[in-house]
Amino acid sequence: MAAGKPTPTDSLSFCLAQLTAAAGEGLGGVKDTATNETPLGRALLALRTRHVKAAGGIERFRARGGLLPLLALLRRASAAGPAPSEAGPGSAPSSVESAASAGPTPSSGSTPSVASLSTSSPPARLRKTLDLALSILANCCTEGACRAEVRRLGGILPLVTILQCVKTDSIQNRTARALGNLAMEPESCRAIHSAGAVPLLVESLTACQDSQCRQSVVRAIRNLADSPQHRLALAQQGAVRPLAELLATVPDPALTLALVRALLELSRGCSRACAEQLSLGGGLSPLVSLASHPKKAVREATILILANLCAQGLVRPALGNAGGVEVLLGELQRRRSPSGASPASQQPLVRAVCLLCREAINRARLRDAGGLELLMGLLRDPRASTWHPRVVAALVGFLYDTGALGRLQALGLVPLLAGQLCGEAGDEEEEGREAASWDFPEERTPERVEAGSFQSLRSWLISEGYVAGPGDISPDRFPECCPLPPPAAEPTSPAPGPALLRTPRALRSLGRSPAALEEPWGREGPALLLLSRFSQAPDPSGALVTGPALCGLLAYVTGAPGPPSPRALRILARLTCNPACLEAFVRSYGAALLRAWLVLGVAPDDWPTLRARPLSRHSQHRELGEMLLQNLTVQAESPFGVGALTHLLLSGSPEDRVACALTLPFICRKPSLWRRLLLDQGGLRVLLAALTRPAPHPLFLFFAADSLFCLQGLASPTATPALPRAVPGDREVPSPCLYEPLLGPAPTPAPDLHFLLDSGLQLPAQRAASSTASPFFRALLAGSFAEAHMDLVPLRGLSPSAAWPILHHLHGCRGCGASLGPIPPPGQPLLGSEAEEALEAAGRFLLPGLEEELEEAVGHIHLGPQGGPESVGQVFRLGRPRLAAHCARWTLGPERCPRKRALALVGLVEAADALLSDLETTTSHMPRSGAPKEQPPEPLTSPLSYGHQPQMASGQSSGASGDKDHLYR
Template sequence: MATAKPTPTDSLSFCLAQLTAAAGEGLGGGKDTATNETPLGRALLALRTRHVKAAGGIERFRARGGLRPLLALLRRASAAGPAPSQVCPGSTPLSVQSAASAGPAPSSDSSPSIASSSSPSPPARLRKTLDLALSILANCCTEGACRAEVRRLGGILPLVTILQYVKTDSIQNRTARALGNLAMEPESCDNIHSAGAVPLLVESLMACQDSQCLQSVVRALRNLADSPQHRLALAQQGAVRPLAELLAAAPDPELTLALVRALLELSRGCSRACAEQLSLGGGLGPLVSLASHPKKAVREASILILANLCAQGLVRPALGNAGGVEVLLGELQRRRGPSGAGLASQQPLVRAVCLLCREAINRARLRDAGGLELLMGLLRDPCASAWHPRVVAALVGFLYDTGALGRLQVLGLVPLLAGQLCGEAGDEEEEGREAASWDFPEEQTPERVEAGSFRSLRSWLISEGYAAGPGDISPDWSPERCPPLPPPEPAEPASPTRGTALLRTPRALRTPGPGRSPATTEEPWGREGPALLLLSRFSQAPDPSGALVTGPALCGLLAYVTGAPGPPNPRALRILARLTCNPACLEAFVRSYGAALLRAWLVLGVAPDDWPILRARPLSRRSQHQHQHRELGEMLLQNLSVQAESPFGVGALTHLLLSGSPEDRVACALTLPFICRKPSLWRRLLLDQGGLRLLLSALTQPAPHPLFLFFAADSLSCLQGLVSPTRSLAFPPAIPLDLDLPSPCLYEPLLGPAPIPDPDLHFLLDSGLRLPAQRAASSTASPFFRALLAGNFAEAQMDLVPLRGLSPSAAWPVLHHLHGCRGCGASLGPIPPPGQPLLGSEAEEALEAAGRFLLPGLEEELEEAVGHIHLGPQCSPESVGEVFRLGRPRLAAHCARWTLGPGQCPRKRALALVGLVEAAGEEAGPLTEALLTVVMGIEQGGKSPSLDY
């Protein structure tokens, strides 16, 4: 087969020479361009179809200098456009001189133009030449080096001029394609915007009918939307509405994909102009329909456009009417499903759904479509913690939707809100003013003139509780400039009566300073503001106990009040005061150990995180606010006391104690010392009706609350103060201090080399040690030794009497006691130092020996010695359990007295009670009796009150 004969156009050099000649370079004089049109056409065709498309062809074309003559050719073509009077009114005409001087021209000669400037449309040969040249340039601009070279040679302005003057679809198509490729770099994009290409592309978009040309124009506009500034410029120059109108015309699939991709870029950070044009162009309905398109790219782009549009409040109602709420909600539900996408893809949809909650019409649609459940799922998801503040702020929109609030409460919103009060702030950025609710469109009121519509709005705000009076709102007020305020909350009663608690805030925690009137005081609105507003709304229900008077909710509120870096929001304080003043919440405070929690956290300064290991916190912060928190806690407990001592409260507490479940009865018995100050009431419930013994018996049972033993220790201490108020102020020392001043020792003279008097008896220990003794003194000291040494036993005739099972250290205090020593210090000998176990020690052996030898005085002295060493003021709470394990009733009473002492640290008291419970094990009787003895003051010889059930 014969090989095809080579042609001149197979050579890149030949083609470049033809291109250079046509551009007026390298040729002398003014050659007639018409004589070169056929060779030029063949060269351009070869360049497009063969040389540029070959591997590395674009790089070779650029390296051989092909871009300079190609741009010169296009520059001459741009100078051949019609006069400005023949240009369409919507275009931006460019003069021939400016077009010719825009870039570095190859030469300064004035060779003839390719076509006459008087012709309104280029001839066929010129169109073909432009088509080929523009196609080559567009292909070259797919590479970055060529784009930079075109920009350096000033090739953008000729393209814009061609786009302006040559209205042929094929030329418009290739020019837009070249501009679109150039716009892939920010520097070129800036130059294209500056050259005025956007209005020309918009004009072409509205005039062209060819799908390929429209796709190129749409792509160019999409690439030109590379920054917020450029997107805003495109929207302001009317680029969005034609795109929306084309989308509404149901174009072919390829153009549809190009349109949604362009609209997606233009709607990023959606501006007001973009939203208005898209809505006016009828694009909302088609976008909602395309959200179910079979092609994934079209479907996802449409959904993201709808999400971007939600940033503009003015379009959200129309978006909801078009079905956008259901589309966005359904897509977010799908992405959060088991087979859904990651968190990054959910972020724009979460933002959109939250913004849709700002209008009432969309809130209704969202509620009916399962949006409340979705938002609650986001709040429960720890992986979505960055969105939690945004979600809580969105739920504020349902503040006056009673049905939605009820549903949210059932779904568990309250504890989640309480947890949000002290959570970490999310990374979401603030929304702009244009994202504000369109239920309250911003009014233009120049010169602060109050229009009639403003007066109507102000009246509505006052009636709905957003403002206290006309003075709170100025004519330039708008909802997005200030946080929403809650409805008017109950004011402090002027003269509270018996049975009505005081709804007030501690003076130290009030925000207004001296001289500031309530009408001009603005409450702080931090990141916790939305959560507190919702919690306040829940607290205003007739019976908020089921949601708010629970452990998680109270812990969240108290953690915020005590942990806020500055003064806490007064709304949180009012919520707590409102709850403690509501009679319907009394039983809930008792059942949930809420009163004990208030006292522990606020009055005693011990939070749940501080138990049992003390949490490291700055001492300055604790000391700075400790007095304020104590004042708040005492006020809240006083509110509960007023409720408890009312006829309703007495009946409720009596019912709980006598007829409640076992857990409720224990909680009631524990709470009574905190909220009952009337002696007749607490004596009847705790003493006559067995509440105290019920509480004591529950100590060794499984704890119904993590802080139960801490609460119980505090409750028993408070009850002790109620039973013996004077004794609580000056409690006698637990251990006599006589041991600090020892008396003379009477046994020591028998131990010297010349004993006085001579011992007539020796006791032999198991270790072989012989201890001298006086038979008469030993027989007198104890009935045991009197029978042993002066009776009919063989030991009565022996001079060396064995004492079995006794170590020297344990025998030492026995011998001292037998010879009359009282308080000489011998009893301290067998006592180990604090921190060492007592069980199995010589102290336990000495106590056992004192009991075996019938020496009650020695037993008491040894017990006092144990208490002196192990139950001193500076001893650790762990020593209390060690002492209790000895099983001595008097030592058990000493342990209870040390634990419940009036000056004892609350945390040490609770740790000591923990040790007592662990030491008691299943034998609850000794511990119960010891605590009962101390609480009721029986060890002082007083008559015990009635403790019947």
């Protein structure tokens, strides 16, 4: 078929000319209406169907100035009706401002046409003209440049006036669509709110029956909710309730999607007005039903609406009755599954579930639906660390639910709470007062203000278990005008007694009782409140008296930036005063941990590498630790405690016996008790035997060193351990050296003997002095051996440094400083050194005095002021009994810090393990069965070592027995 002939409307210029002419003359005119309006209608239709919809058509229409006559045409249409006012949201239109914005007053010829628009149903021809013009404007407003141009030309007020005056569904639809497109920019959105369009849109939503019109109005309302202020204005002007009512009655899928999208925007940061209107409009049940909608967009938007509604306490009970708890909990469980959504999408649901824990009716539903397990899973998940404070605060709602608390304890809540005390603060936003529990709505009335003293008293009574809940005590029973009783004067010297429990300085305030103290409530407040509730159980030992729980409490008490909460101190005091917790403190090394962390100031992180910590409050921590240990002492020395400790030590498992033996010096002060348990019943032997086995606790050796130190203090409270004697070499005036005259160029007296070392060095000596110094040299040099007639006697296996103190000692030197020569400085190993060689030679040559002098020198250098803990193990490895005693005295000395004592004990244990390994290696090569064969007597030899065989004197037989007996006596 041949193409149609071109028409004038194919030209954009012709259409714009018709539009401009109509805008200048008005919709009516003095001429014939049919001849004047038919070209305008054809031009508008061509603009909408061809020119604007073509590629780049909107931009060309705007560039050719088409928006100005189009808006002028709409402004003339809205000039007769009441124009909207810009005074504020929701105000009535103003005809004065509308007329001013319309420009010159139209001619009298246009009056009938304009007047006809003020009716609710204009003539069909005029309605068609408005429909086309509004459709063109709505299409143009889909582009940002056109929206800015319409706003600059003042095109919003005419649209609002048309929305108010013309109640035809098609015109209302296109006007709402144009306003919705304009509202996509914040500036236009503010102008629409100021023009009072919201009440008109709400009215149109309730009045119209057309689904398309409703969708356009709903979309306009959604776009107008672009900020918290605008969302609040929409809710206050009643825009939410019609949406909820339509949601409950209209089955149209497209409208349903538009409604949930609008409600999602309006419920962001849900205000009280929004929640009230949605609830009054009956929208809760439809929303819960739509949560299982087959369409994903509807389903996800609905779930987010329900999550947003949880921010308002007044609607949460009704939401729970409608089934919202199960819906939100199930969705969160699905998203937390391995194939679920990202953590960011879980955040609103976590917040909603936590808020649902604030009402008792929802807590019951949440508990029955597996919510406790879900919350515990969140606490265990390190990826959800930012939500942990919110989850812990939600669990406070179960504070008086015994069944839920038991379930939470079985799921491992206590160590997680202890870990939360010193964790990083989350980034969660603070909830407003509208999110508070609706179980106590009267507490939100501003007229009723409780005094701080009553609040602190009620908090203390609840936390201590004297009342079951906030409702058990009312401020009406305690008038605020009643003054507090005067404080009792503290006695200067309290009467001593085993049951006296002192209050730490952190709990004391000048003249005020703990009940009157203001209870601080920081980020750790919820966790401490739950832990306090757990500690009030008859036997809280299974949950609270464990390593993780105690470490968390102590880390908070010692690491809080400010004064710790008195509730944490009361928890520790309550646990140490409970007889049911005594065995748990022993088994978990809790008493040793209290002493190490509080009294000694050594935390687990400080061992074995020391970390710098502030010591500003160490005295307060020390006082607290001594008080807690005193509480445990009271329990341990009671008849029940004595029986429990005896049972652990005699009948407990090997681990319990070790823990009991280690703990006894910390909590037993009665000599009859600790002597019986540690000495008579073998507790000390159990502890010492455990040192060579794998450590049952990371701080076991530190605890053991401290326990042995305390035991030494119990056994000798006033005695000071003996220190190694100062060697004469350290004196200001050393003893004179008797061997030095033999070394000069003119020795006096002249040496009659030289000792030959392996290195070839010859050392002068006096035969008489050497023979009288040792039975070995007396037999060697004055007996029947060939060396007795030799002037050069070999001494095998001796270095010059090791031989130097031996020669000095043989010639009578005592304290001349020669014993210091072969000893290496601190920090260098002793095993394999010349000091070990000299000690071995002194023993081989039967010089006990020299052995003692060398040992004293080793102890003074390596265990003196310049020696460190690492030297203790080196000295112990020499295997000398006297040096081992010096090592023990150094380790348990009162002048050592606890950390050095523990490091020294570590060295001793490692050295003992090495010696035992060497011994086992040696014994493994010995015959395992049968008696050793009797060996024939050896020929008489001098035991010089290293296989050296001394020569016999000529004419003597090897069977002479007189000298042999003398040698071995």
